[in-house]
Amino acid sequence: MPAVLIPPSPQAKEDSPADVIQSVVNKIQSGIEVTQEELDNLNKAIQTSDKTSIPFANRNYISTCASNPSTLVRYVGMVQDMLDPEYYVTKINGVHTKYREFYCLNDDNDDSSHIDDEIAMNHLLDERQPLVIVPIPHATEVLIKHLAATCHKGKEDGQGKEQIMKHEAADNSFGRKRSLEIMDTGDEDAFDEKRISKEQYINSDNAGGSGKKNPINKCDWWPRGCMNSHHEDCSILAKMYYDQKEEGSSSRSQRRLQLNDIVEVYGILSLNPLGASFENKPRNSQTNTTSDNADFNTQQDDYFHDFMDHTVLPPPSLLPRLHVLKYNHLDLDDMMVQEVTQLALEPQAVHTDGERQLAIDTFAKYIFGGNKIASEALLMSLMSLAERDTRYENKAIQMPSGETLGCGSMNFILSDPRSCLLLQNKLDSLMKMIAPVAAHIHLSLSALNVGDNHLATLDYNTITAPTKTAANRLEPSILQLPKSSCIVINQGALSEGNLNQSGQRTLAALSKMTMTHSIPYRFDGLMEIDFEADLRIIVLSCNDSCGRGSKLLPCSMSMKMESMSSNAADVDLVNTIPDDTILRIRRYLVTCRSNNQNTEQKSISLPKSLLERAQKDFITLRKNNRSSTLRDIEERDFHKWLLLTRLQARSRIGERRSTIIETSSMAKVEDWENALRLDEALQAS
Numbered sequence: 001m002p003a004v005l006i007p008p009s010p011q012a013k014e015d016s017p018a019d020v021i022q023s024v025v026n027k028i029q030s031g032i033e034v035t036q037e038e039l040d041n042l043n044k045a046i047q048t049s050d051k052t053s054i055p056f057a058n059r060n061y062i063s064t065c066a067s068n069p070s071t072l073v074r075y076v077g078m079v080q081d082m083l084d085p086e087y088y089v090t091k092i093n094g095v096h097t098k099y100r101e102f103y104c105l106n107d108d109n110d111d112s113s114h115i116d117d118e119i120a121m122n123h124l125l126d127e128r129q130p131l132v133i134v135p136i137p138h139a140t141e142v143l144i145k146h147l148a149a150t151c152h153k154g155k156e157d158g159q160g161k162e163q164i165m166k167h168e169a170a171d172n173s174f175g176r177k178r179s180l181e182i183m184d185t186g187d188e189d190a191f192d193e194k195r196i197s198k199e200q201y202i203n204s205d206n207a208g209g210s211g212k213k214n215p216i217n218k219c220d221w222w223p224r225g226c227m228n229s230h231h232e233d234c235s236i237l238a239k240m241y242y243d244q245k246e247e248g249s250s251s252r253s254q255r256r257l258q259l260n261d262i263v264e265v266y267g268i269l270s271l272n273p274l275g276a277s278f279e280n281k282p283r284n285s286q287t288n289t290t291s292d293n294a295d296f297n298t299q300q301d302d303y304f305h306d307f308m309d310h311t312v313l314p315p316p317s318l319l320p321r322l323h324v325l326k327y328n329h330l331d332l333d334d335m336m337v338q339e340v341t342q343l344a345l346e347p348q349a350v351h352t353d354g355e356r357q358l359a360i361d362t363f364a365k366y367i368f369g370g371n372k373i374a375s376e377a378l379l380m381s382l383m384s385l386a387e388r389d390t391r392y393e394n395k396a397i398q399m400p401s402g403e404t405l406g407c408g409s410m411n412f413i414l415s416d417p418r419s420c421l422l423l424q425n426k427l428d429s430l431m432k433m434i435a436p437v438a439a440h441i442h443l444s445l446s447a448l449n450v451g452d453n454h455l456a457t458l459d460y461n462t463i464t465a466p467t468k469t470a471a472n473r474l475e476p477s478i479l480q481l482p483k484s485s486c487i488v489i490n491q492g493a494l495s496e497g498n499l500n501q502s503g504q505r506t507l508a509a510l511s512k513m514t515m516t517h518s519i520p521y522r523f524d525g526l527m528e529i530d531f532e533a534d535l536r537i538i539v540l541s542c543n544d545s546c547g548r549g550s551k552l553l554p555c556s557m558s559m560k561m562e563s564m565s566s567n568a569a570d571v572d573l574v575n576t577i578p579d580d581t582i583l584r585i586r587r588y589l590v591t592c593r594s595n596n597q598n599t600e601q602k603s604i605s606l607p608k609s610l611l612e613r614a615q616k617d618f619i620t621l622r623k624n625n626r627s628s629t630l631r632d633i634e635e636r637d638f639h640k641w642l643l644l645t646r647l648q649a650r651s652r653i654g655e656r657r658s659t660i661i662e663t664s665s666m667a668k669v670e671d672w673e674n675a676l677r678l679d680e681a682l683q684a685s
Contacts (some may be wrong), residue, residue: 017045018053021072027071030270030406031095043326044073046266056151057269059224060319067271068101075236075322075412076147079261080222081132081474086239090126090635097325098126098241101270103294129240131257132319132474132506133265134222135233136437137481141261142586143436144230146335222320225295227476228439237319238265238447240327255329255393258472259521259531262332262482267324320665332436332484333385333594336586346417354655355588362585366577367426369564373681377559378538380678381410385484385593386517386534387603396517396532401639403556404517406604409537410641411514411555420492420540426564427488427538433577434586435536437485439478441510443494450504464502466521466531479519481511483534489514490540491553507552515538516555554642560685591654604646614642614672621636622669644675 015023024042027034047052055061057075059378090098136143215449223236242256257263356379363375386396387406399407414420424440431438447463466477474480481487489510505522511531513519520528539553543560618641622633649667 001683017049020045021049021054025070025072025268028096028099029068029322031097033096034099035298039325046326051150052265057320057322058151058232059235062234062271063515065269065271069269072266072325073322074264074266075133075238075268076136076262076264077133077233077235078136079257079259079263079279080134080235080476080480082259083132083212083237084472085127085129086314087125087127090124098270099239099325101321101323114324116671128179129242131238131240131255132235133263133322134226134230134235136262137227137229137478138437138439138485139228139230140436141434142336142433143332146436160333166451221473222476227478234323235319236265238267239321241324254327257327257329258368260480260482262330262335264328264330265322265324266326267322270323298507307487322379331594332482333590334589336436337594355584356651356655358581359585359588362577362581363430364616367423367430371561373558373678373685374561376678377410377412377557377682380557380644381408382411382486382536382589383540383592383647383650384408384517384536385602396534398516398518399639401636402516402518403639404532404534406643406646407517407534408556409514409517409539410649411539411541411542411553411558413541413558413560414492415543415561415563417492417542419561420490420542422564423540424488424490431486431488433582434589435486437482438487439481440490441478441487442486443489443491443497443510445495445497445503449498449500450502450505456621463510465505465506466519468521468523473522474521479513479533481533483532484536485539488538488540489553492540492542494552511553513537514555556640557679557682559682588654592650603665604649606642606645607666610645610667610669610672613669614638614645617672617676641672641675641679644678645671648672648674650676 020041024034024038027038051074051589054072054074055065055069057073061073084265088097088102090096092102095102139147188508222229224234226233311423339590359377359379360372363378364370367378368374384407386404388394389397396407399405412423414423424442428438428440441463443463450464463479464475464477466480467475470473509519512530514537515534517535517537518530519533520530522528537555539555540550618633625633626629647668649665652668652671653665
């Protein structure tokens with residue numbers, strides 16, 4: 001009997017990551033509940049998919065997409081503000097409203113009574129946390145190019161305005177309801193006004209990075225180019241659903257977002273805050289439309305009146321709403337690892353004395369006129385990185401003195417304000433080539449004595465400490481920067497004079513930042529809370545007979561220097577330092593600071609043998625100084641030496657000599673000796 005070949009049973013085709021993502025989006029927009037298992041599958045699909053295949057929410061995308069696009073979008077930015085929690089009804093008439101904008105209107109129909117009954121059921125109320133996430137402030141071209149490489153390649157700029165009406169018309173043709181203003185008034189002009197509002201946000205150019213004083217639209221919380229952010233990026237109002245982290249979820253251990261976090265979010269975008277995909281019936285009472293420039297307090301009053309009438313409106317702003325399904329914490333140093341690993345460098349061009357020495361030699365040649373002590377001090381400040389306690393959500397470790405362990409600031413004391421300005425320009429050019437985020441502050445009496453004038457204009461020359469306004473908004477401040485940012489503070493132009501209350505508070509915040517690496521944020525009721533400022537801080541000051549200029553902003557390290565050269569060619573470092581040298585220094589710094597395959601951990605540990613040696617040397621040096629005319633050595637000096645030891649050890653991690661790479665994160669005796677040598681040279685300057 002001939003054998004019969006039985007074909008194998010057909011196997012179910014596994015869904016692609018794109019299919020899994022679109023399936024979840026479709027269920028949400030159809031008002032169908034999404035299970036935790038589907039959210040976990042969504043997270044896996046996002047991790048395995050190409051980031052460039054997911055649209056990136058920027059001004060170009062907003063100008064060409066529908067008001068409620070039926071796709072998952074991606075966004076990268078900094079958490080700039082936290083608003084009060086929102087409470088929403090999770091289910092209305094059998095339709096699930098989670099991860100969507102939904103607005104319930106009262107009318108005289110019988111359906112409203114059913115809605116009222118459902119709202120009265122407490123188990124249908126849930127909470128979500130609105131966060132204002134903005135483009136990374138003071139991002140350099142290094143970071144902008146890195147983010148651009150991971151963005152979805154969409155339509156070219158300039159097509160947005162032509163596409164807005166087409167998308168709106170397409171949405172309405174599929175039955176999407178128009179905005180509340182149109183339904184209430186029957187006025188078609190309201191639709192055009194709403195479309196113009198969208199165009200105003202897309203083309204908002206209140207700041208433009210020009211530093212000019214232009215009126216602020218109170219509904220546009222982060223105008224184009226605000227705080228020197230990339231002009232093509234926009235801010236969003238992210239709705240965080242932390243309750244989705246249930247038992248068994250892979251994301252349960254993920255901590256909640258905090259101020260100044262760099263975050264990557266994935267979610268569903270809603271550009272029209274009054275739009276909804278469900279059946280909304282118009283109410284009988286007419287609702288007055290408000291313009292974007294209407295008084296903020298009036299809009300807030302309308303918001304609470306509407307809430308009491310079961311109509312929940314979002315805060316008045318022009319920000320797109322993004323309902324977050326997944327988010328990732330990002331680290332600037334770790335982000336730059338991906339960028340530098342792509343660099344193709346010739347092995348024979350490796351500096352013979354190592355890349356640490358290459359950085360010192362380059363800084364000395366192009367910035368400090370051959371002064372290698374100043375170059376090494378600058379390198380130490382670039383190594384500043386807070387030691388963190390993994391037991392408490394990686395919080396920065398504070399010493400009893402209030403200083404942050406592992407962080408060190410540098411003060412270069414020059415002879416005159418002109419030298420301070422020249423060095424500031426050189427450092428600005430350098431930081432923009434080697435760091436992901438670089439900012440500078442030019443201190444002056446006029447910049448500090450801004451009072452409340454900065455609320456009416458957006459001026460990059462004004463300096464204010466982070467403060468909540470009367471409208472419960474954390475106003476943009478140059479002192480609000482993400483971890484690992486570089487900031488140069490030039491106080492050389494600060495002359496004698498009177499400071500108003502705002503200037504005194506700002507100067508006190510700067511002083512605390514340079515010494516303890518923390519900044520006080522002021523909230524309602526004049527309550528101040530210290531937030532960590534894990535930044536790389538460089539201060540430029542002028543010396544006087546009393547030394548007051550160098551003590552105004554106290555730093556961990558200081559060095560007196562001669563006048564700077566005024567050669568204009570020296571300031572233009574972009575066209576002076578070879579590109580290959582810049583790439584090597586950037587890779588070296590990232591290797592020292594990042595948590596990658598070459599370093600087991602970011603923390604620098606001090607072994608017992610080194611601490612015993614340090615204790616003996618401290619006692620010996622203190623005895624010798626007491627018997628001489630030199631200054632007394634205090635406990636503060638000992639802590640400074642230990643800090644320099646950590647920074648010296650970190651600078652050794654990125655050393656590259658041929659194929660040998662230092663991977664130890666433990667300090668050595670030679671690091672302690674180098675710390676003493678550097679401090680002695682700084683004191684002798």
